[in-house]
Amino acid sequence: MNFNSLLRGALPTFVANADHASNISAENGLPDGLLDTLSPLLGMGFQLNPLMRLFMILYNLVGSHLGIDPTYIITSVGFLWAVNKVWDQLYATFYGLARQYFMANIEVSNSDDIYYHLMKWLAAQPKMVDSRSLTAETASKGAWEEEDESELQTARVSPDGSGIFLNFSNQEAQAAPRFTPAMGVHDFWFRGRYFKLHRKQESLFDPSAGANGMPQYKDKETLVLSCFGRSPEPIKQLLQHAKGQYYLDHQAKTIVRRPSPQAMRRYGQRHSWQQVANRPVRPMQTVVLDDEQKIRILSDMNEYLHPATPRWYANRGIPLRRGYLFHGPPGTGKTSLSFALAGVFGLDIYVISLLDPTLTEEDLLALFTSLPRRCVVLLEDIDTAGLKRSDDPEAPPTSSSSDDDDEKSTKEQEKADGKDKDKKPSKKTRHKSKKKWNVSDLARELKRHGNIDSIEKKGISLSGLLNAIDGVASHEGRVLIMTTNKPETLDEALIRPGRVDLQVTFTNATQQQARELFIRMYEPDSSCRAALSSPLAPPLTPFSEPPPTPFSLSSDKDGNLTDVSGATEIGDDDASAIVVATITTTKKPAPLKLTATTLYNSNSSSSSSIIAADRDNEKAEDKLRPAELSHVATQFAAKIPPGQFSPAELQGFLLKRKKTPRRALGEVEGWVAGMMALKASRTRVLAVQ
Numbered sequence: 001m002n003f004n005s006l007l008r009g010a011l012p013t014f015v016a017n018a019d020h021a022s023n024i025s026a027e028n029g030l031p032d033g034l035l036d037t038l039s040p041l042l043g044m045g046f047q048l049n050p051l052m053r054l055f056m057i058l059y060n061l062v063g064s065h066l067g068i069d070p071t072y073i074i075t076s077v078g079f080l081w082a083v084n085k086v087w088d089q090l091y092a093t094f095y096g097l098a099r100q101y102f103m104a105n106i107e108v109s110n111s112d113d114i115y116y117h118l119m120k121w122l123a124a125q126p127k128m129v130d131s132r133s134l135t136a137e138t139a140s141k142g143a144w145e146e147e148d149e150s151e152l153q154t155a156r157v158s159p160d161g162s163g164i165f166l167n168f169s170n171q172e173a174q175a176a177p178r179f180t181p182a183m184g185v186h187d188f189w190f191r192g193r194y195f196k197l198h199r200k201q202e203s204l205f206d207p208s209a210g211a212n213g214m215p216q217y218k219d220k221e222t223l224v225l226s227c228f229g230r231s232p233e234p235i236k237q238l239l240q241h242a243k244g245q246y247y248l249d250h251q252a253k254t255i256v257r258r259p260s261p262q263a264m265r266r267y268g269q270r271h272s273w274q275q276v277a278n279r280p281v282r283p284m285q286t287v288v289l290d291d292e293q294k295i296r297i298l299s300d301m302n303e304y305l306h307p308a309t310p311r312w313y314a315n316r317g318i319p320l321r322r323g324y325l326f327h328g329p330p331g332t333g334k335t336s337l338s339f340a341l342a343g344v345f346g347l348d349i350y351v352i353s354l355l356d357p358t359l360t361e362e363d364l365l366a367l368f369t370s371l372p373r374r375c376v377v378l379l380e381d382i383d384t385a386g387l388k389r390s391d392d393p394e395a396p397p398t399s400s401s402s403d404d405d406d407e408k409s410t411k412e413q414e415k416a417d418g419k420d421k422d423k424k425p426s427k428k429t430r431h432k433s434k435k436k437w438n439v440s441d442l443a444r445e446l447k448r449h450g451n452i453d454s455i456e457k458k459g460i461s462l463s464g465l466l467n468a469i470d471g472v473a474s475h476e477g478r479v480l481i482m483t484t485n486k487p488e489t490l491d492e493a494l495i496r497p498g499r500v501d502l503q504v505t506f507t508n509a510t511q512q513q514a515r516e517l518f519i520r521m522y523e524p525d526s527s528c529r530a531a532l533s534s535p536l537a538p539p540l541t542p543f544s545e546p547p548p549t550p551f552s553l554s555s556d557k558d559g560n561l562t563d564v565s566g567a568t569e570i571g572d573d574d575a576s577a578i579v580v581a582t583i584t585t586t587k588k589p590a591p592l593k594l595t596a597t598t599l600y601n602s603n604s605s606s607s608s609s610i611i612a613a614d615r616d617n618e619k620a621e622d623k624l625r626p627a628e629l630s631h632v633a634t635q636f637a638a639k640i641p642p643g644q645f646s647p648a649e650l651q652g653f654l655l656k657r658k659k660t661p662r663r664a665l666g667e668v669e670g671w672v673a674g675m676m677a678l679k680a681s682r683t684r685v686l687a688v689q
């Protein structure tokens with residue numbers, strides 16, 4: 001193709017100018033062609049420009065040495081560039097049309113958990129790992145995440161070079177980064193199908209999102225997954241797979257959530273709660289508690305969580321809610337049992353502190369309504385929450401107006417009050433409670449409480465809480481666990497049947513429990529707990545109960561626990577309440593599939609960490625064989641006065657001697673005497689530890 005004639009035909013004026021310029025160039029001894037074309041565009045400045053001169057020299061050289069007119073080369077490059085641009089345009093148009101009519105798309109927003117599941121999965125895909133367009137992220141690990149050998153290696157290099165003490169400085173900086181697909185379009189294959197991923201970010205103006213109420217821009221990220229075909233089914237499968245992989249890694253973990261900061265809570269639903277921990281499941285057998293109580297609560301929860309239960313409740317007009325009250329002295333295992341239960345049933349835990357000064361009654365209601373279908377809600381130390389009836393003359397004004405308005409809660413209170421005639425407030429008192437607070441009331445309240453904080457923090461009234469946990473608009477399906485050290489101080493309306501369906505009493509350690517705690521502390525990791533059930537274990541004085549025997553259990557299609565082998569029967573009227581369970585579960589198990597392993601089959605994962613400083617300890621380590629362990633544990637338990645020490649106190653004593661059981665046995669008498677004296681003197685300073 002002759003480009004010169006093509007150009008002349010297409011752009012006559014331009015060529016005329018070029019002809020004029022070529023005369024000038026000839027005078028300068030420069031070649032025709034490109035120079036002719038460029039000079040009218042550049043004016044005569046090129047004669048002075050050294051860069052242009054260099055260009056012209058190169059142009060000459062190419063022309064004379066290769067024997068081709070460089071104009072053709074430059075024209076070809078220009079042509080290719082234009083073709084590329086046209087191709088890009090066409091591609092974008094056709095791809096847009098194809099996406100619209102022949103491709104299925106699913107968008108995932110970064111405000112949803114599935115975004116993190118998908119990102120984690122994508123980061124592990126070989127095609128993505130090798131991609132040339134990645135985003136690097138600092139991969140910080142949680143306290144419970146396994147560390148690999150290289151990470152431990154860096155920790156072992158202590159600055160003093162002795163290798164005795166671990167040193168974790170700059171650990172995060174030294175950790176390998178995680179790579180995720182960068183912003184833009186990526187493609188990959190999954191199960192023989194071609195997928196496109198578009199990661200995009202946009203800034204949204206949020207008029208009220210900023211701190212101090214200042215408007216600000218918020219970054220919002222979206223992942224768009226596309227595949228060919230009109231059905232989004234392959235993308236759904238991919239997302240399901242990514243989720244599955246995520247939870248495979250998080251198996252045997254319990255997720256703990258707390259209410260999000262106030263600013264986030266305004267968005268409602270999934271923004272109401274934020275994950276604060278992801279801890280390994282607490283195995284049920286690590287909670288030392290009366291077997292009968294364990295069995296009762298396990299079978300009660302199992303029945304309640306069964307998929308057939310909602311229909312059963314609905315047919316009888318009973319609200320689908322279950323509440324438990326765990327009460328007992330501090331450090332006796334109330335929180336531990338709550339975690340163990342969540343682990344057994346694969347539920348997440350939602351912890352609410354009623355003392356949170358930012359929490360209003362509306363917030364509380366919104367938090368309850370945004371709970372997932374099945375979960376454990378934990379209200380810890382409910383007695384310290386300062387809950388007062390709104391008609392209590394001593395109650396301070398609450399941060400919500402819902403008290404007076406809420407018909408339901410008023411009715412509830414009236415009902416509760418009706419049970420105890422003495423408690424029923426007179427009309428006058430009611431009237432008094434509704435009077436406006438003045439400065440002198442406030443001063444009196446301040447004096448009574450010592451500081452203003454205690455007033456400000458009492459944002460939730462009793463009626464507000466009752467309304468949230470079982471008001472007309474309240475969430476159904478959850479398991480509510482309230483813990484307290486002082487059950488007698490709780491309002492009876494709070495613990496009436498329907499709100500609290502089962503009470504579990506925790507006490508200071510019995511000798512049997514002390515023995516169990518001892519064995520738990522010194523048994524080898526992941527070992528079968530033969531020691532506990534060992535027939536060699538001498539009976540404890542004054543207890544004569546046989547140690548529990550290993551058993552297995554499964555449940556029938558209605559969720560009743562069945563097929564129990566080796567269990568000790570302890571209930572006469574409740575057929576399902578006959579087993580002590582250590583139930584191995586995966587995350588989110590179907591309640592029907594519940595199976596239990598032996599009571600002493602620990603599912604705790606052994607730690608892989610090796611600590612250099614342990615070398616000395618290991619020398620002093622005093623390992624016991626199972627039969628010996630059982631014997632020493634019995635001797636230890638015999639030295640513990642029943643009901644005097646909480647399991648937490650015993651655990652604290654044993655932890656300080658965690659590798660020397662014989663030393664613990666030798667020192668326990670002194671510790672008991674010291675602790676008893678300490679308790680008698682009511683001092684908080686430990687003379688013995």
Ligand SMILES: Nc1ncnc2c1ncn2[C@@H]1O[C@H](COP(=O)(O)OP(=O)(O)OP(=O)(O)O)[C@@H](O)[C@H]1O
Nearest residue numbers: 286287288289329330331332333334335336647648
């Ligand atoms: N019954 C128990 N079995 C095993 N460990 C226990 C038991 N009770 C307490 N512990 C241990 O003591 C510590 C405190 O226990 P936990 O927080 O469950 O007690 P709590 O009754 O909830 O205390 P508080 O009333 O002060 O909140 C935990 O480390 C736990 O492992």
